[in-house]
Amino acid sequence: MHQAILSLVKLVEVSPHASPYQNADILPLPPSRRTWTRKTFIxxxxxxxxxxxxxxxxSTALAIGLTVGQAIAVNAISTFIICLALVISGHGGGKWHIPFAIINRTGWGIRGAWFTLCNRIILSCCWYGVQSWYGGQMVKIMIGAIWPSFYNMKNTFGPNEFMKTNEFVAFVIFWTISLPVFLLRPEHYRIPAMVSSVLVTIAAFTLFIWALAKQGNVGPLWNDPETVYGVGRLSGSKLSWAMMRMITSGIGGWAGGILYQSDFSRYAVHPGDQIWGQIFIIPVCLFGSNILGIITTSCARGFYPNDPLLWKLYDLLEAIQLHEGTSGARAAVFFAAFAFFLSQVSVNVVACGVVGGMDLAALLPSASRLSTYVADLVPVQPVQPVPILALVLS
Structure with missing residues (x-):
């Protein structure tokens, strides 16, 4: 009888060796690693x-003919849907402390889930490359604020290339700086996240207040975007479809973020700790960034009328240094770029590299220690983010 029980136990016993079905990266987190409180998520x-x-x-909403009010409305609708999806997606991680790689099996099965993991790994690599380019632009601004000659570095690339030499140098610097950050486990992200969040919030509001004070009003883009863009105001079915397009576009931009919620909600100390950040902070950030971006860009159009619309923060900061030309302006530009540089490191490492690494570890557990570095290395050559961005922004 005793031997029969032991034999039965052996049949259902899970192997202690790592496999795609169970390994240290995808098993429920032990209590010692559940360190994210409500403040951490915020x-x-x-x-x-x-x-x-x-x-x-x-920018796209106004460019296709929506008014500022309509652009804000579609942002509010898409943000509401995003937050609802985030709460639902993160529930499993907060309650059972398991990642997307495991929750994914409930719908696709044990082996079918590998298909979606492969898709998400590819998405993480592509998004990592794009965000690295943005981060590299902030590195370029920081270097240019210290040594303005960096903006005029000799371009050794051909005239038809998608980037200049100084942009490539800045991209490599950002990519290199991101590498050692992967050594930090997610349960230890509280202090870096706190520092980055405080600095980027201060930088965003400082830039907004400065632009509003310099212009003296909200600028021409806010009051009359149709004239600025040279497009007619939409009405009827064209307006409805344009608004629907922007709502789905807003949700689509967060599709990856919605899926990976359980990868971080699993670190919650108590189930539900993650909800505070999802239903309060994300709406404020998305809605606030949208409005600050519109007003600041509108003001910049007013006091830099000969420049193109400065939607991208790195273009705006470079224009400020060029037009203001004082040492104080250069210092302000540097610190603003540094704050958004930290934000891009956070986005890249957390939302792209670590997430892609977790999924890769679920497929190749023997290489789990190298998985996040694979997600970091692949975007540099195979993905080629610069042509993608050049096509989108053209």
């Missing part, structure tokens, strides 16, 4: 949701 979302991409989120 700092985390402040550090990652206030970024270059969100700042310019309304």
């Amino acid at each position: 700092f985390f979302w402040l550090a990652t949701a206030i970024n270059i991409a969100e700042w310019s989120g309304a």
Whole structure:
């Protein structure tokens, strides 16, 4: 009888060796690693949701003929849907402390889940490359604020290339700086997230207040975007479809973020700690970044009328240094660029590299220690983010 029980136990016993089915990266987190409190999630979302991409989120809406009010409305609708999806997606991680790689199996099965993991790994690599380019632009601004001659570095690339030499140098610097950050485990992100969130919030509001004070009003883009862009005001079905397009576009931009919620909600000390950041901080960040971006860009159009619309923060900071030309302006530009540089590191490492690494570890557990570095290395050559961005922004 005793031997029969032992034999039965052996049949259902899980192997202690790592495999794609169970390994240290995807098993439920032990209590010792559940270190994210409500404050941690708040700092985390402040550090990652206030970024270059969100700042310019309304640019397309205004360019296709929506008014400022309509652009804000579609942002509010998409943000509400995003937050609802975030809460639902993060529930499993907060309750059972398991990642997306495991939750994914409930819908796709044990082996079918590998298909979606492969898709998400590819998405993480592509997004990592794009965000690295944005981060590299902030490195370029920081170097240019210290040594203005960096902006005029001899371009050794061909005239038809998508980047200049100084942009490539800055991109490599940002990519290199990101590498050692992967050595930090997610349960230890509280202090870095707090520092980054405080600095980027201060930088965003300082830039907004400065632009508003310099212009003296909200600028021409806010009052009359149709004239600035040279497009007619939409009405009827065209307006409805344009608003629907922007709502789905806003949700699509966060599709990856919605999926990976359980990868970080699993670090919650108590189930539900993650919800505070999802339903309070994310709406404030997305909605606030949208409005700050519109007003600041509108003001910049007023006091720099000969420049193109300065939606991208790095273009705006470079223009400020060029036009203001004082040592104080250079210092302000440097510190603003540094704050958004930290934000891009947070976005890149947390939302792209670590997430892609977790998924890769679920497929190749024997290489789990190298998985995040694979997500970091692949975007440099195979993905080629610069042509992608050049096509989108053209």
